[in-house]
Amino acid sequence: MNDHRGEERRHRDDVGGSPADSEDGRTVVELLAHADSIDPAAPSLHSRLAAVRGRADGRGVSATVDLHGKLVGLEFGREAMGLPPMTLAAVIQELAGRATAAALAEGVALLDGVGGPLIATALAARAEDGTEPPRPTRRPTRRAVADDEETYTPQTWAVPH
Numbered sequence: 001m002n003d004h005r006g007e008e009r010r011h012r013d014d015v016g017g018s019p020a021d022s023e024d025g026r027t028v029v030e031l032l033a034h035a036d037s038i039d040p041a042a043p044s045l046h047s048r049l050a051a052v053r054g055r056a057d058g059r060g061v062s063a064t065v066d067l068h069g070k071l072v073g074l075e076f077g078r079e080a081m082g083l084p085p086m087t088l089a090a091v092i093q094e095l096a097g098r099a100t101a102a103a104l105a106e107g108v109a110l111l112d113g114v115g116g117p118l119i120a121t122a123l124a125a126r127a128e129d130g131t132e133p134p135r136p137t138r139r140p141t142r143r144a145v146a147d148d149e150e151t152y153t154p155q156t157w158a159v160p161h
Contacts, residue, residue, distance in 0.1 A: 024117065048110055054103030056095040059083065063095035067107045071096055 026034070052067040060079025066072050080088060108123045115123075 045110065045114060049107055052103050052106050052110070054099040054101070054106065056098035056102065058095055059091050061088070061091050061095055063092060063099050065096055065099040065103055067103050069096070069100040069103070 049067055053064055053072070054066075055062065055064045055073075057063075060077035060081070060083075062073070062075040062077075063071060064073030074092065080091070083091065111119065111123060
């Protein structure tokens with residue numbers, strides 16, 4: 001693995017820089033100093049983001065999601081076992097939404113120092129905008145299947161009908 005830090009250090013005096021060198025006002029020298037201050041043994045941003053989890057509890061249910069909102073843990077207590085199925089489904093959906101918001105907030109906090117203040121502000125505003133995904137208004141129904149659609153006879157183009 002090639003390490004170019006030594007080469008970068010040799011050219012620092014030649015680079016100089018003005019505050020307009022980066023979008024957040026840091027000079028090239030300041031950016032290089034920041035890069036040198038990063039501990040290579042520290043966990044990468046990718047691994048820290050992958051470890052983010054959000055959790056929400058309520059009505060005997062505990063839901064855990066990852067940073068993408070994927071449900072990775074679901075626990076039921078005695079209270080949850082007595083809930084009607086539609087109520088239980090609504091509770092799980094609500095808790096998954098709250099857990100996702102918590103995971104996003106934690107992810108934004110991790111990105112705060114990496115992307116600069118403009119990115120952190122934009123991500124935080126998006127995470128806190130309060131909009132929820134649309135919920136189904138009615139229970140889905142199965143469509144009627146015609147008798148001729150329920151044939152289990154193999155069909156192929158190679159054999160005449």
